Amino acid sequence: MSVLRIFSYLPNPRIAKATIAARLCGVSLEVRGAPVQELQDWLWDFDAHPLSVEERDALRHCVRTGRTGFTSALYKTDAFLAAHPFGAVPAAFDPSGQTGIFESNSILRAVARLGDGRVPLYGSDAYSASRIDGFLDASLLFARDTQLYVLALRAETVSAGLHAAAQQAFTSYLSGIERALASGAGFIAGGTLSLADICFAAELALFHNERVHHGQLHRAGLAPVLSDGVAAEHPLAWAHFGRLCAHEAFAPDIEPYLEAFGKH
Ligand SMILES: N[C@@H](CCC(=O)N[C@@H](CS)C(=O)NCC(=O)O)C(=O)O
Numbered sequence: 001m002s003v004l005r006i007f008s009y010l011p012n013p014r015i016a017k018a019t020i021a022a023r024l025c026g027v028s029l030e031v032r033g034a035p036v037q038e039l040q041d042w043l044w045d046f047d048a049h050p051l052s053v054e055e056r057d058a059l060r061h062c063v064r065t066g067r068t069g070f071t072s073a074l075y076k077t078d079a080f081l082a083a084h085p086f087g088a089v090p091a092a093f094d095p096s097g098q099t100g101i102f103e104s105n106s107i108l109r110a111v112a113r114l115g116d117g118r119v120p121l122y123g124s125d126a127y128s129a130s131r132i133d134g135f136l137d138a139s140l141l142f143a144r145d146t147q148l149y150v151l152a153l154r155a156e157t158v159s160a161g162l163h164a165a166a167q168q169a170f171t172s173y174l175s176g177i178e179r180a181l182a183s184g185a186g187f188i189a190g191g192t193l194s195l196a197d198i199c200f201a202a203e204l205a206l207f208h209n210e211r212v213h214h215g216q217l218h219r220a221g222l223a224p225v226l227s228d229g230v231a232a233e234h235p236l237a238w239a240h241f242g243r244l245c246a247h248e249a250f251a252p253d254i255e256p257y258l259e260a261f262g263k264h
Contacts, residue, residue, distance in 0.1 A: 016250075019253055027115040046079065064076045
């Protein structure tokens with residue numbers, strides 16, 4: 001039986017954080033969702049499902065304007081918004097549907113806690129767990145600026161300001177990861193694979209969206225952030241990303257996702 005239900009657009013590397021951790025911990029997840037353009041015709045709820053025409057008519061009162069990444073109206077139930085006050089996906093629920101878990105890093109933490117004892121992905125004590133939290137917090141800062149950039153690329157509205165913020169966030173995050181790996185311990189937060197590595201791989205995979213927008217960047221006189229120079233500037237981080245992508249727990253999610261953007 002699944003111990004967590006997650007609703008999202010698919011594929012989504014942020015949901016891959018949870019599915020990778022679940023593979024490693026032996027936790028069973030239920031994933032519901034569809035490609036991003038189809039979620040406007042889905043019920044955003046614990047019982048998420050594609051809506052029939054009749055249901056859409058009956059649920060007009062649930063229609064809300066999308067805020068981030070969605071320009072269409074979305075059918076979010078009151079129960080969904082009670083469980084997920086920020087109204088975003090990925091959206092996870094406990095088996096009763098009463099407890100909503102939001103933010104992909106916290107959904108990732110939930111999987112690790114549910115699989116506790118099998119693989120110590122979330123540290124071995126308060127200190128190591130908190131160090132992992134630090135990497136997850138740093139990744140969220142990276143993710144915030146790069147989300148705005150990737151969404152603007154998709155909408156063909158990228159500006160020099162958004163590009164500069166993404167470049168700054170990218171360099172700052174990758175520099176920290178590079179320094180962490182320079183200890184030689186083998187993984188980002190220490191000597192074993194942790195949530196910090198899973199989050200890093202998923203967020204960097206997501207950033208590969210930039211690759212299909214090189215034409216737009218060129219027309220705007222902007223250089224790709226994810227350029228050939230990244231491997232030279234951040235060699236440890238880049239090699240670690242390559243190793244993680246090939247890892248048996250990561251590959252089922254990350255490899256097909258990256259294939260859509262060409263080889264990394
Ligand atoms: N930092 C969040 C990002 C979640 C997020 O912003 N989701 C957007 C899609 S990219 C969303 O659900 N938007 C709903 C809306 O526009 O109403 C995470 O990692 O889970």
